[in-house]
Amino acid sequence: MIARINPRSRRDRYGSRINRDHSQLLANFVPWASIIIASVIPIFPLVSGIPIWPPLGFLLFLAWQFVRPGLLPVWAGFPLGLWDDLFSGQPFGSAILMWSLSIIALEYIEARFPWRGFLQDWMTAILVTGLYLALTALLSGGSLGYERVLLVGPQFLLSILIFPVVGRLVAILDRLRLLRIRVIG
Amino acid sequence: MRRSGYSRRAQYSVFTGYVVAAIGALIGAVLLGLSLWRPASFNGVRGAAQDVVLPAGEAGAEVRDTGTNIFETISAYYRAGSRNAELRREVDLARVRLAEATAIEQENIRLKGLLDLRESDVEPVTTARLVGSTGTSTRRFAYLAAGRDKNVVPGMPVRSPRGVLGRVVEAGNNISRVLLLTDSESVLPVRRATDEVVAFAEGRGDGTLRIRLINLGINPLKVGDVFVTSGAGGLYQPNTAVAVATEITPDGANARVIADPAGTNFVSVLPIWEPEILERQRLPIEEQLGE
16 A cells, blocks of 8 residues: 655645635634734733733734735724724724724835835834824823823833734734635535 | 726725725724813713623632732742741730820720711722723723622722722723822822821822922922822812822922732722712802802
8 A cells, every 4th residue: 555655745734725725704803803802901910000011902903914914904993993992091082093094004014115024024013013102192181291101111112022922923823814624515 | 005906996995995994094083082172972882892891800800819829828938937036026016006006096085075076987889809900001090890780980989908099980880990090180189197288199100199289388298208188179088098208309299109009909999978079069169159
C-alpha cells in the first residue's frame, strides 16, 4: 500500500480543504464581536482613581484594519463607536466621531501607502492613538485645561507597548475567523 | 480614494461608503456637542445598555476580591515574626488610647446631654459591590451593582467603610453610575477635621484632590491634615472622612483620597443628607428669601 507522504498535504492553516469551506457567518462575525467585547473589558479589572487602561476597543479596531484592510466597511466607525460610547464614560458621541474620523484616515493611508511593514503600521497606530487619547481627554466634558492631556501619558505608553500584542491577538482571531468548518457537498 | 477598478457599481459602492462614514462622523460631532452641552441627555440609553452588560462584572469583582486576599495571606506568613512584636507594641498603645477614648466618649455624652443633641445614625439605602470603573476615559466613573431596584436615585452619596467615594449620577435598573471624587467635575464642600477651616475638594482626574480654601489669606493647612465633609450643600452627611493633605499649594493643598476606590469592595449608598436644602436651591432666589 502506498503511504501518503505528507499527511497535511490536503490541509491549509485553516483546516482541511476537502469538503470544508469558510463559514460566512464566522468570517463576518468575529471582527465585530471582538471589538464589541474589547470595548467593555477595560471596565472590569480595576476600579482605579486614574485612567490607566489602554482603549482596548479602539486598539482592536485599528489592528483589524492593519491585519485585513477593507474588512471593516468605512462606515463601521459609527456603530462600533456608538457601542463604545455606551460604556466608556466619555460624553456620548465622542467615540462615534473619533472612530469614524480615524477609519477614514486609515483608509486614506491604506490607499496612499499600500505596501507597508509592521513598523509603519505601529508608527501609524502610535500617531492615531496619541491623537485619539489627547482629543478624548480634551473633549471629556470635564473642566478644560491642557494639563488634562498629560493625564493620559501612562495610558498612552501602555497603548504603545500593548499594540503589537493586540496585533498578534487579531491575527489569531483572523485565523479563527477563516476556519474551514462549513461542510460542503 | 481607492479606485476599485473599472466597475461603475463597485466605484459607486465605495463612494457611498465614504459618504456614509462622513455622515456618521458628523452625527457623532453633533451628539458630542449635545452631550457636552447637556451631559444628562443620553443617560437613558446608556443606563439600559449598562443594565444588560455590566452584571457580568460582579463575578469579576469577586475574583478581584479573592485575589487581594491570596496576596495578603501569603505576605502575612512571610512577615509573621516581626509583625508579632510590632503588634504587641501596638496593642499596648491601643489600650492606653482606648482608655482615653472612653473618657472622651463619656464627656461627649455629657456635653450632648447639655446641648440636647441626638446621635442620628444614617441607615444606608443599600450595600453593593463596585463592579468596575471607566478604565480608559479621563472621566472617573465607577459602576455600582445596585440601581432603581434597590431605591438608588441620582444624587445619593456613596461611601466605603473608610470614607466618601463619590455620588450616584445615573441610576439604571440594576446598575448605577457613580461620579468618583477624583473626577474633574466633582466638587465637595469639606472642612479640616480639627477645626472649622472650610474648603472645596475638587477632583483633578489623576487620583488626587485639590483642596481650595474658601477664606483666602494665610494658608493654615499643613501636610497630613485630614479633611471631612462639612455637610454644606445638603448632599453629604457631615464628618465623613474625605482626604489627607499631601502637598501645600498657595491657595490650599493637594490631597490624597482616603477611600481609594481600588481598595474597596462593598460600598454603601446613603440617602441624600438634607433633601429640603437641595429643593430650596432649585427655587428662584426671591422665593428662597421670602420663606
